[in-house]
Amino acid sequence: MKRIFIGLIATLIASSAGAQGSYHQTKPLDPINLDTTCAPCTNFYQFANGGWLNANPIPPAYAQWGSFNELAEANNEKLKTVLDDAAAHRTTATDADVRKVGNYYAACMDSTAIENAGDQPIQGALRQIAAINTPTDVKNYLISEAALGRGVLFRFGSTQDAKNSSEVIGGIGQGGIGLPDRDYYFKTDAATVAIRNAYVKHIANDLVLVGESPEKAEADAQSVLALETSIAASHLTRVQSRNPELTYNRKTPVQLAELAPDFDWQALFAADHASGVTAIDVSNPKFIVAVDSLLKAVPVSTWKTYFTWNLVSRAANALSTPFVDEAFTFSQNLTGAKEQLPRYKRCISSTDRALGEALGKAYVAKYFTPQAKARANAMVNNIKAEFRTRLASRTWMSDSTRNMAYKKLDAFVQKIGYPDKWKDYSALHITPGASYYQNAQAVTAFNNADDIGRINKPVDRTRWGMSPPTVNAYYNPLMNEIVFPAGIMQPPFFDPNADDAVNYGGMGAVIGHEMSHGFDDEGAQFDAHGNLKTWFTKGDLANFKSRTDAYAAQFDGRTILDSVHVNGKLTNGENIADLGGLTIAYAAMEKALGNKPRTKIDGFTPEQRFFLAWAQIWRSNTTPQAARARIATDPHSPSIWRVNAPLSNMPEFAKAWGCKSGSPMALPAADAVVIW
């Protein structure tokens, strides 16, 4: 199933809750965080953050520690008060959503019941797999799992038709692999080989936990790796997956059956209450063809092992300590974290994922004010107006493309804080006494039914893709909407007590970033109505592409950990959004400052404080393991380059800090890229 969903940061970072004390900030920009031994024109990231980076090593339970984590930590303490309260009133609260949140969180926190149960919650499912004997049983198992929303091998769901965005059709995406990306199955460098070996050991350990002998488990784990490698071979790369034309393949059910004739699609649709589906967007036809032939070629016994491993892997975090520990031990290869998060933090994240809007409703009632919403709305409007001015002055663009760009900008839907219409959880049953695992399964089935139920219905434009407490933001090209959850409208992004420069360099640039996604290399392929359709003239498209390609090439040349290169094509959309967002927000700040006196604070002008604020939100220490994993999977560039790369292209930055052309932070005009 396709979800084109462009967030400010990767969600794996956004959802990680902090370990240390809550977010303390004595002043919006504290000079103690600087490294004044480093010249701002040499390495601005280090100049702005060196003091902080030195004083804030990564806490043992984290892969990364930075501003996002600090804010998420402060937010977690707020969510904990909401959840403790809901758990205390889980039988008496008048609001059914509060009872559900309370019951879910309480069951997750009930470690005694979870330990006593061991693998009991999945025993029935293990017996179901054990009873599989024939290739038909294998396919029927896939169908019954799909109907419960568990999506083994692939997931069928609803999606907007990318070329007719007012229509909701079916969608099938690629899936079936347990490592973070196809490349992990094929790369031969030492770091990747070590991860693959650890993965096989992890699969074997999980199989032993549900009763296999170590010898059989070792061989079975190798067969799972071999099967997943065959699946991975059919996967699109992450760069290919960013190409919306390539991933748009609308099929009728008959055409789908022609692609994969051995699988009973009608049976799957019927089991999933989607018999009325008339069109399916297959994001990667090659994957569906591969699945069809693997279902014929791979022995039933291998599928049974694969299903068992999938079941244990998905259930692990809701089971007893041996399962949780095994999952954590493997994850350390990708995160570098030294210890697990305390249970309550894992349960806060779990509840937020399961019942985000029920939790979010209680959270915003307590912690988000109408004033904050009004101020954020005003800021979005200012930045939108500035974007329009900016479009008017782009000389590389013809008037006909410019007029289409205005239309797209004017059609932006802005969502701020929390949904106008809350998600209806009345069909979800989280009952007192149910286990954490049962609750998690109930949520999965509920979300699946909710998702499938949208097929052939009008698009619901009130929906949100992130929960209100989330410290993140996103642009959705199919809806042409920019969305800012309440969670991000707090310091250091937005601080009611800070000067304009700090708020424009933080939240302002974030708003500009999301708007710019509508005009990045991917977003620009969608029109004002969210349809995948070229609206640039041929010449303008060539101008645009030469600029975005030049920007990608700059990032290809940037490295981390001495020699690991950033992928310029994978990160192009995010990099364009950062550069555009900063440029627009800076101009909006200049307008807001107007003729006011440009008073220095701590020796810095407002212009300088704008850039210090941007650098501050990206400060972060990262483990080498996480840094490598993110280079391979994350469409966002590493923190240091989210600061230094765009700023070194901006004449505004060079002027604010007096950087000479050709210094590391000021590219010569001929090399600097300007897009929006």
Ligand SMILES: [Zn+2]
């Ligand atoms: Zn983004």
